[in-house]
Amino acid sequence: DAGITQSPRHKVTETGTPVTLRCHQTENHRYMYWYRQDPGHGLRLIHYSYGVKDTDKGEVSDGYSVSRSKTEDFLLTLESATSSQTSVYFCAISLAGGPTDTQYFGPGTRLTVL
């Protein structure tokens, strides 16, 4: 299994509270991704990173920010959580981000915003 951990694995928070999710990899892969998974929508990309301090938006980036200060860590922050951000969040990594690259996924974080 690819060495990807996510923390916390479960979180319940209140509307308006800031939340930070952490993804840690031990594979030294260049690319890291944050997805959210919702019924009927599959996986949707929030943000991705192609190197330390290099990030870009995905298709559902509003309300989220990311940071990558080290190769192995990719943080996702919800500045002010809303109920619409209740979801399961997955971190993924890939070696080079190319079209045939396999993405390796972490175990997920289940976030509930009350």
Add this chain to the structure above:
Amino acid sequence: AQSVTQLGSHVSVSEGALVLLRCNYSSSVPPYLFWYVQYPNQGLQLLLKYTSAATLVKGINGFEAEFKKSETSFHLTKPSAHMSDAAEYFCAVTQGGNSGGYQKVTFGIGTKLQVIP
């Protein structure tokens, strides 16, 4: 633009029966196609991928998929279902590009496979 359509959000098969999960794609350039599997409370993992080397692709756990350009399809099959195959399956597509760097992956909405004893 690229997209995938997975027909049937839920599929039930009897143990030992054929598994057929459908995926159709739309792509403006030749696509690369993937099937990922997600077991309960886990992340996704790759089953197989089509990278234009061969149209029939064999993956893990006895699954295979055939790329059919004329039908814009990449259906996933397994001759005989096991109880352990119960999971959610996602089809995904990317496109080749000349610029290098990140190539967007578009996932389907997923198909939940139930295996009945």
